[in-house]
Amino acid sequence: MIFVTVGTQLPFPRLIDHMIGYSQRSGERVVLQTGDTADWHGMESYRSLSAPQFEAFVNEARVIVSHAGIGSILAAKSASRPLILLPRRAKLGEHRNDHQLATAAAFKDRAGLRVAWEVDELDNLLAHGIEEPTTERNPRYDGLAARLRDFVSGPGILQH
Amino acid sequence: MTRVLAASSGGGHWQQLRLLYGALEGSEVVFACAADVGETGVLPLPDCNLRTPLRLLVGLRAAWRMVRQVRPDLVVSTGAAPGAFVLIVAKLHGCRTVWIDSIANAERMSLSGRLTRRFADLWMTQWPAVSERTGAIYAGSVL
Numbered sequence: 001m002i003f004v005t006v007g008t009q010l011p012f013p014r015l016i017d018h019m020i021g022y023s024q025r026s027g028e029r030v031v032l033q034t035g036d037t038a039d040w041h042g043m044e045s046y047r048s049l050s051a052p053q054f055e056a057f058v059n060e061a062r063v064i065v066s067h068a069g070i071g072s073i074l075a076a077k078s079a080s081r082p083l084i085l086l087p088r089r090a091k092l093g094e095h096r097n098d099h100q101l102a103t104a105a106a107f108k109d110r111a112g113l114r115v116a117w118e119v120d121e122l123d124n125l126l127a128h129g130i131e132e133p134t135t136e137r138n139p140r141y142d143g144l145a146a147r148l149r150d151f152v153s154g155p156g157i158l159q160h
Numbered sequence: 161m162t163r164v165l166a167a168s169s170g171g172g173h174w175q176q177l178r179l180l181y182g183a184l185e186g187s188e189v190v191f192a193c194a195a196d197v198g199e200t201g202v203l204p205l206p207d208c209n210l211r212t213p214l215r216l217l218v219g220l221r222a223a224w225r226m227v228r229q230v231r232p233d234l235v236v237s238t239g240a241a242p243g244a245f246v247l248i249v250a251k252l253h254g255c256r257t258v259w260i261d262s263i264a265n266a267e268r269m270s271l272s273g274r275l276t277r278r279f280a281d282l283w284m285t286q287w288p289a290v291s292e293r294t295g296a297i298y299a300g301s302v303l
Contacts, residue, residue, distance in 0.1 A: 007171055007172075008170065008171060008195070009170075009171065050198055051197075051198060069171065069172055069264070070171075070172030070173075070175065070176065070262060070263055070264045070303075071171045071172040071175050073172075073303060074172065074175050074176075074179070074302070074303065075175075077303065096209075096211065099264055099265060099266075099267075099270075100264075102265070102266040102267040102268075103263075103264050103266055105266070106266035106267075106287070107266075107303075138303070139300070140300040140301045140302075140303070141179075141300060141301070141302055141303075142300065143299045143300025144180070144183075144260070144284075144286065144299050144300030144301055144302065145180060145182060145183040145300070146183075146299070146300075147282075147284070147297070147299035147300070148180060148183040148184070148236070148258065148260070148282075148299075149183040149184075151256075151258060151281075151282050152162060152164065152183065152184055152186075152187060152234060152236075152258075153162075153186065
């Protein structure tokens with residue numbers, strides 16, 4: 001099964017339409033979280049999902065296809081699932097700005113993650129196996145958490 | 161005990177805030193979110209962004225009320241605009257403040273982040289390149 005998720009804030013018909021087409025071409029089960037009230041006939045689709053439902057679909061999927069949202073990247077990593085990102089583009093009215101292009105570029109070399117810069121790259125990426133993301137402890141997280149912890153427990157003076 | 165008000169928007173902002181909960185242990189933490197996250201005890205904030213002026217006023221007023229109600233010693237936010245307002249209002253009330261710009265902003269500091277620059281005691285980005293460009297502190301990232 002492929003789980004497609006676009007976040008809760010904005011619809012992303014370019015991705016949804018393509019993945020409906022993929023499902024019809026390949027016969028593979030595709031579950032859609034659309035962020036959209038539109039009814040996608042015959043598709044297993046949800047406007048939004050509760051946290052447990054979302055987690056269940058993430059866990060069940062062989063691969064997740066998503067906009068380049070941080071929520072999706074965190075969810076795929078914590079469930080050790082391969083992830084394909086399609087960044088939203090401002091010029092197509094898909095977001096207020098192009099920060100998703102920057103996010104995708106910044107994460108494109110991470111294990112378990114691929115970027116489709118255009119929708120027509122998706123089928124090829126879906127046809128090839130993608131390794132699982134690494135699950136080892138992340139030193140970057142430890143650094144950030146330590147800095148925050150030091151500040152919170154520190155004296156009540158300004159620490160620039 | 162230090163009372164921490166941790167405020168953000170929904171989605172990825174919220175997930176990043178929750179991931180940092182471990183760094184706040186030993187404090188009394190009150191969470192606030194601008195989206196329904198289906199958890200009891202999380203205070204609601206109205207959603208707004210910096211491009212809709214009227215909603216912005218609503219967000220600012222809600223932030224003011226929340227800081228008066230919760231009376232935090234310290235505010236932490238991972239963005240976006242609703243969290244920035246809480247941080248700014250808290251600073252005006254004498255709280256210590258931490259801004260952690262979302263990891264989504266890999267090339268430039270977010271608009272909300274730039275707004276908090278003068279109000280955040282600890283002003284952080286999660287990307288080294290943004291740190292070099294803006295002077296924000298880089299100490300690591302959630303991913």
